[in-house]
Amino acid sequence: MPRKPIIGGNWKCNPKNAAGVDELISAFNGCGFDSSKVDVVICPTAVHIAQCKSKFDAKINVSSQNCSKEAEGAFTGEITVGQLMDLGINWTLIGHSERRAKYGETNDDLAKKVEKAQEAGINVIFCIGEQLEERNAGKTKDVCKEQLLAVVPKIKDWSKIVIAYEPVWAIGTGVVATTEQAQESQKDCRQIIADAVSQEVADAVRIQYGGSVSPDNCNDLIACPDVDGFLVGGASLKPTFTTIIEGVEKATGA
Ligand code: PGA
Numbered sequence: 001m002p003r004k005p006i007i008g009g010n011w012k013c014n015p016k017n018a019a020g021v022d023e024l025i026s027a028f029n030g031c032g033f034d035s036s037k038v039d040v041v042i043c044p045t046a047v048h049i050a051q052c053k054s055k056f057d058a059k060i061n062v063s064s065q066n067c068s069k070e071a072e073g074a075f076t077g078e079i080t081v082g083q084l085m086d087l088g089i090n091w092t093l094i095g096h097s098e099r100r101a102k103y104g105e106t107n108d109d110l111a112k113k114v115e116k117a118q119e120a121g122i123n124v125i126f127c128i129g130e131q132l133e134e135r136n137a138g139k140t141k142d143v144c145k146e147q148l149l150a151v152v153p154k155i156k157d158w159s160k161i162v163i164a165y166e167p168v169w170a171i172g173t174g175v176v177a178t179t180e181q182a183q184e185s186q187k188d189c190r191q192i193i194a195d196a197v198s199q200e201v202a203d204a205v206r207i208q209y210g211g212s213v214s215p216d217n218c219n220d221l222i223a224c225p226d227v228d229g230f231l232v233g234g235a236s237l238k239p240t241f242t243t244i245i246e247g248v249e250k251a252t253g254a
Contacts, residue, residue, distance in 0.1 A: 003206050005248045006039040006162055006229040008125055009236030013045060021048045025055045027239035035059035038249045041091050046079055053088055063091030066099060069112035081120040092117060095127045097168045107150035115154040125162045126151060132169035141188045152196050163207045164231040165189055170211025172233060179220050182209045186226035215243040222251045
């Protein structure tokens with residue numbers, strides 16, 4: 001069974017106002033992709049989630065960039081998976097490298113978040129990836145393994161999990177992984193899942209590549225057999241993000 005490609009747009013803490021959000025919404029709504037061939041998931045800031053949910057065409061999914069590891073209660077600044085689901089949001093990112101590095105989220109925190117998402121039945125894009133020093137020290141596979149195995153025991157429904165392999169040195173730097181690097185690491189991630197869970201789960205789980213993906217490099221990357229789509233940061237803040245969606249759709253042979 002071929003895996004359906006999935007393109008995420010991670011807007012991080014952008015755009016600066018609601019008018020900027022509206023501009024992107026109308027540009028992306030104008031993209032004539034077929035949602036039976038490719039999934040598109042946009043991750044706006046929490047304050048723009050409702051605007052995006054009400055204005056994006058139904059074929060464009062809206063996701064949060066984070067969720068709480070806690071249930072409702074005295075957790076200032078947090079958003080629970082239950083509150084997201086209440087707004088009709090059934091996707092969340094978990095474990096983005098900026099959350100790990102800038103907000104100190106640990107593997108243990110992320111395992112709790114994945115557990116909450118699984119209990120609620122919300123879809124997760126779970127981000128992993130190595131730092132440059134780790135790659136240079138030949139530790140890429142070990143890092144991915146540690147990050148994946150931290151959450152594997154919490155996953156009961158793999159149909160609700162997408163992995164985003166994002167080498168940290170490629171995020172926001174303009175230094176994209178080579179097709180060989182992306183393919184090798186993503187094949188390794190699939191093997192880690194095969195060994196820890198089953199070959200069947202590993203064959204079915206979608207693994208995105210993330211890190212300086214652009215309209216110029218997406219066609220080569222999507223040709224890699226273990227690259228099932230992208231998680232796009234900077235290039236998802238431009239109307240030309242739609243060319244990435246169209247390129248990936250074309251690559252499905254449609
Ligand atoms: P980038 O970000 O595409 O700007 O490198 C990717 C990400 O952070 O998910």
